[in-house]
Amino acid sequence: xxxxxxxxxxxxxxxxxxxxxxxxxxxxxxxxxxxxxxxxxxxxxxxxxxxxxxxxxxxxxxxxxxxxxxxxxxxxxxxxxxxxxxxxxxxxxxxxxxxxxxxxxxxxxxxxxxxxxxxxxxxxxxxxxxxxxxxxxxxxxxxxxxxxxxx
Numbered sequence: 745x746x747x748x749x750x751x752x753x754x755x756x757x758x759x760x761x762x763x764x765x766x767x768x769x770x771x772x773x774x775x776x777x778x779x780x781x782x783x784x785x786x787x788x789x790x791x792x793x794x795x796x797x798x799x800x801x802x803x804x805x806x807x808x809x810x811x812x813x814x815x816x817x818x819x820x821x822x823x824x825x826x827x828x829x830x831x832x833x834x835x836x837x838x839x840x841x842x843x844x845x846x847x848x849x850x851x852x853x854x855x856x857x858x859x860x861x862x863x864x865x866x867x868x869x870x871x872x873x874x875x876x877x878x879x880x881x882x883x884x885x886x887x888x889x890x891x892x893x894x895x
Contacts, residue, residue: 748874749845752793755881756837759786762888763834766895772824775894780821782891783830785884787815790836792880796873797844801853806843807836817862848874 763771763782771783780788791812794805805812811833814822825833847853853870860866867873 745848745871745874746845748878749841749848751878752841752844752874752881755878755885756789756841759789759881759885759888760834760838762885762892766892768824768827768830770895771830772821773891773895774821775891778887778891778894782888783825783833784815784819784821785888785891786830786837787811787825787833788817788819789881789884790833790840791815792817793840793844793877796859796867796877796880797853797870800857800859800867800873801870802855802857803852806840844874 763786766782771786772781774781790807794807795812795816798805813819848870856868856870856873858866858868859873861876865872865876867876
């Protein structure tokens with residue numbers, strides 16, 4: 745599984761790199777043809793990882809409930825982050841992969857609830873959830889890169 749944690753870290757580092765030199769207005773812009781912003785995608789990555797790994801394991805998520813409510817699957821941007829708020833989201837984005845690996849190695853993901861994804865894949869263990877989350881992260885990395893081309 746170590747490679748999966750490495751993939752997650754690399755993916756998150758690539759997302760952080762895409763944010764360099766963008767203004768707060770740019771990360772909140774929603775270009776024509778898109779449903780959401782770069783900021784929404786970044787927060788969505790944090791939230792989805794927590795839901796797929798922690799909530800499905802009947803554990804408390806490591807990000808605020810308000811963040812989950814605003815950026816889970818099916819939501820759209822309703823407000824903009826302040827600089828400080830977005831820095832907190834970026835800190836979660838970059839720091840949570842290490843916590844996930846520590847928690848995985850500690851064996852805390854014992855009671856995983858199966859979850860059928862919109863792709864048709866059923867997540868039936870923490871291992872499948874970690875692999876699927878990496879796939880999900882790649883999709884949103886691509887969306888972030890596409891949005892940037894329209895800024």
